[in-house]
Amino acid sequence: MQRDITFDAWWRFTRQYLIGDDCWEWQGKLTPDGYGYCSFMGRTHLAHRVMFLLVRGRWPKDCALHRCDNPRCGRPDHLWEGDRAANNADRDAKGRTARGARHGRWNPGSPHHLRGYLIE
Numbered sequence: 001m002q003r004d005i006t007f008d009a010w011w012r013f014t015r016q017y018l019i020g021d022d023c024w025e026w027q028g029k030l031t032p033d034g035y036g037y038c039s040f041m042g043r044t045h046l047a048h049r050v051m052f053l054l055v056r057g058r059w060p061k062d063c064a065l066h067r068c069d070n071p072r073c074g075r076p077d078h079l080w081e082g083d084r085a086a087n088n089a090d091r092d093a094k095g096r097t098a099r100g101a102r103h104g105r106w107n108p109g110s111p112h113h114l115r116g117y118l119i120e
């Protein structure tokens with residue numbers, strides 16, 4: 001069940017974005033791969049997924065992906081919803097697989113690898 005989002009939670013979340021001409025960059029805490037994350041409504045979430053929720057009114061079904069390949073970005077029109085296969089294809093196309101290997105358990109572009117650390 002989705003709890004109602006309070007204005008306070010909304011405000012504390014959105015003020016951590018720096019609204020740029022292009023990307024909106026997260027100014028808060030970052031995962032080792034550069035994804036913004038935060039506490040939102042009492043639980044820890046990836047910031048771009050929270051932005052997806054605020055804009056669409058629901059969590060992304062599988063992944064929220066970045067068109068701009070900027071993991072800090074939360075600009076709504078830079079985010080798109082994809083499944084795991086699309087996420088992997090997108091990551092491969094952008095050549096980020098090797099970087100993921102260096103980072104060990106953190107896999108860039110894949111919030112699924114954050115399970116156990118971040119709660120969906």
Ligand SMILES: [Zn+2]
Binds near residue numbers: 024
């Ligand atoms: Zn962007």
